[in-house]
Amino acid sequence: MIRALLIVAALFGAWELYAELGPVDPLLLPAPHDVGRALVDDRALLWSNFTVTAREILLGVLVAGAAGFVLPIALHLSLPLRRSVYPLLVASQVIPIVLLAPLLVTWLGFGLAPKLVIIGLVSFFPIVVTTLDALTRVDPALTKLMRTLDASRLSILRHVELPAALPGLFSGAKVAVAIAVIGAVFAEWSGSEAGLGHLVQQAIPQLLTARAYAAVLILSAFAITLFGLLTLVERLVLPWTHDPPGGSTR
C-alpha cells in the first residue's frame, strides 16, 4: 500500500515537473496542482455529476452481477444450453460498443436505461467466465459422494456448487467494476445530460482540461474504492478462501 502511494507520488512529481518545465501548453496538459485546484473549485459540479455516474455504475454492476450469477448456473446445469449459448456470450464481447452505444441511446433515450445496458454488456462477461469456471472445477468425487448421501441435483447445487462458485463470482466482479467505469464513460459520451463522462466531454472543447483530469481522477478513485470494498466483503463473507490450502496430515 505504501509502495503504491510512493509510485503514485513519483508519477505525480514527474508530471508536475514536465507540465511546468516542459514544452507543452498548460491548457493542453494541466499540472497536478491545477488539477488539484479544479478538484476544489469545481467540487459542487464534480460531486453532482459523480453521483449520476456512480449510480449508473453501481446499478450496472448489479445488473452484470445478476446476469453473471444466473447465466453460469443455467449453463452449468444444461450442457446443450452451454454448447449453444456460451459462444454467443463470447460473441457479444466483440460487438463494438462505440457503434452500439449511440444506437441504444436513440432506441432507449438519454436516461438510465441505455447506460445500464452498456455497462451490463461490457462488465457481465468476466463474471460469467470466472463463475462458470468455479462451477466446473467442483471435484467430481464430491458430486459422487453427495449422490451416495441421496442428494438431489438441486441439493448438490445448493450445498456444494453454489458455495464453491462464490469465489469465482467475486473474482469476476472485481474485474467487472473496473470495466464498468469505462463502460459508464462510453455510455455518457453517446448521449447524456449529466455524469462525469458527460462533464469530460463538455470540458475538453472548452479547454477546461484541469476539470477533465479531475473527473478522471475521481473515476479512478471510485474504481479503486469499489475494488477494495469487494475484497473486504469477500474476506468477510468467504473467510475460507483465505485458509491455507491442504492442511496437515496429522
Place this chain on the structure above:
Amino acid sequence: MAGVRIDGVERVFRDRRGRAAEVVALRGMSLHAEPGEIVCVVGASGCGKSTLLELICGLQMPDAGTVAADPAVLMPQRDLLLPWLGALDNAALALRVRGIGRADARRQAWPLFERFGLAGFERARPSQLSGGMRQRVAFARTLLAGKPVLALDEPFAALDALTRQELQGWLGRALAAEPRTVVLVTHDVEEAIVLGDRVVVMAPRPGHAVVELDVPLERPRRRTDRAVIALREQALLALGAPA
C-alpha cells in the same frame, strides 16, 4: 437385509469414440459381505478397488454379472469436507441434504460428533483441523447418512503412519459401537487384517478376487500380534509379493 452380494461382475471402460483400447477394470469379480460384517479388500493400485465401491454404491452399473447391495454410502479417499462449513455442519451434511433444517441437523449430529472426540471443534473449518480429525468428521458424515452399508475407500491413505495407526484402532472401536456392513478398500495388508472379519485379496488387469482369508481373531488386534503377522504373510503371498 442382504448385505452386499457381488457375483461374476465385469466392468469395462471404453473410450467414447472407441479409439483407445478398452480397459477391463473388473472381470469375474465376486464379493459377499453379510450384514454387519467388515470385509477388507486389498490390492495394488489400479486393480479396480474404487470401481468395486462405486458399483456397491450404485454410482456405476456392471456390464455383466449382478450387484445386490443394501443402500450404501461412500467415504472417498480424500476426506472431501466442504471447506466453507464448520466441522459439525460437515458431519451433518447428509441430514441437511435430506431437507432437515440447520439447527435440527446440528442437534441430531451432535451425539456422534461428541462421541468421536470432536467436541470443542464444532465451528472449526476443515483447514483448521488436523488430518486425523478431518477423517473422523468425514466418518461421522458417512455414518449419519444412515445407510446400512459403508463403502470406505482407503480411509487412512492420506495420514502419516502414527495417526493412521491411531485411527485404525479408533475405527475398530467406532464400528463395534455402531455396527454396519463395511467394505473397506486398502492397499495396506496389515490394516485389512487388523480391521476386517474377512480379507479379500484382489489381483489387477482385470481386477478379480484371488484369495479370501477369514480373520477369526479377537479384537482389539495389534499389528504385532503373531496371528496377524501370519495372516499378513499369507495375504502378501497371494498378492504375489516375494516372501
